[in-house]
Amino acid sequence: MTQTRSLLPVVIQPELDLSMDPLLVAAFYQFTALDDHAALQSPIKACCEANNVRGIILLASEGINSTIAGPRAGVMAVLDFIRADPRFADLTWKESSASTQPFRKMRVRLKQEIVTMGVPGIDPCQLVGTYVKPEDWNALISDSATIVIDTRNDYEVDIGTFSGAINPDIKSFTELPAWLTEQLDLESQPRVAMFCTGGIRCEKSTALLKQAGITEVYHLEGGILKYLERIPESESLWQGQCFVFDERVSVGHGLTVGAYELCRACRSPIQEIDKKSSTYLEGVSCPRCHDQTTDAQKSRYAQRQLQVDLARSRGDSHLAT
Numbered sequence: 001m002t003q004t005r006s007l008l009p010v011v012i013q014p015e016l017d018l019s020m021d022p023l024l025v026a027a028f029y030q031f032t033a034l035d036d037h038a039a040l041q042s043p044i045k046a047c048c049e050a051n052n053v054r055g056i057i058l059l060a061s062e063g064i065n066s067t068i069a070g071p072r073a074g075v076m077a078v079l080d081f082i083r084a085d086p087r088f089a090d091l092t093w094k095e096s097s098a099s100t101q102p103f104r105k106m107r108v109r110l111k112q113e114i115v116t117m118g119v120p121g122i123d124p125c126q127l128v129g130t131y132v133k134p135e136d137w138n139a140l141i142s143d144s145a146t147i148v149i150d151t152r153n154d155y156e157v158d159i160g161t162f163s164g165a166i167n168p169d170i171k172s173f174t175e176l177p178a179w180l181t182e183q184l185d186l187e188s189q190p191r192v193a194m195f196c197t198g199g200i201r202c203e204k205s206t207a208l209l210k211q212a213g214i215t216e217v218y219h220l221e222g223g224i225l226k227y228l229e230r231i232p233e234s235e236s237l238w239q240g241q242c243f244v245f246d247e248r249v250s251v252g253h254g255l256t257v258g259a260y261e262l263c264r265a266c267r268s269p270i271q272e273i274d275k276k277s278s279t280y281l282e283g284v285s286c287p288r289c290h291d292q293t294t295d296a297q298k299s300r301y302a303q304r305q306l307q308v309d310l311a312r313s314r315g316d317s318h319l320a321t
Helices: 037-050 072-083 134-142 154-158 173-183 200-211 223-230 295-313
Strands: 023-031 054-060 063-070 094-098 106-110 130-132 146-150 160-162 191-195 217-220 238-240
Touching: 023 072, 023 200, 037 054, 037 072, 037 106, 063 072, 094 223, 130 134, 134 146, 134 191, 134 217, 134 223, 146 160, 154 160, 173 200, 191 200, 191 223, 200 217, 217 223, 223 238
Parallel strands: 054 106, 130 217, 146 191, 191 217
Antiparallel strands: 023 063, 023 094, 054 063, 160 238
């Protein structure tokens, strides 16, 4: 039976002088049946825009996945608006801060999956691995009997991961199911611990292994972000930075913003050493993508970068950046 959400009035917080206050960044997801998800798109976007909140929200029949940023009052107004729907009453989120707006616009998109794995029949609402709190994660992954798998893409793993974790070396989450089938001996009933940025990819990857019959499947509750927030660096088994999908690019312990930038051609994280490479040209290529793009693509990227440079010279921003 279709549950139609009552369109609550958009809550608009009063104008505040927030020029000196850090912006709140809230990351959240929830798997829940939404057979009317398209009807939620416009009211949620209207609420975000009315409260000066930017970011990206994905809606699908299986739930919601999002990171948004703005003044604390505005972000909380959006979260309250979403949680007013009974299906999102238990929604939780992870908080961090940013000194400047990490998103250039507000997007609310309709998708087939809120995180694309491409395996039919996987439902984390029905079957999922065992959640492990950040405070208990070190003990689990330090046990030599535990197979620890980083479920993220290769460019994410390159800048940081947990000590001893296996890197599947995938370019897309859709490649993970095949890797698991090829690399894990399911008959031996391995003990598997998985982790990802915020936890959502592990909802599906652990559900996949549970469906395949593996008994001991665990995942880091709240993902790397919650671990970096709660676990002191002196006690941490995390090495490096954690890639995030916004203009902050990466965060470290305590969720402090890292020193990485984005290659505007391939959207991979780069450092100053990468920018000194002969294969780096701002907006056009970096050491990771230089040999992966055609001359025609590089020409298009160069034209785009020219527009970015012209906008900068006028003191304007440019959406292509």
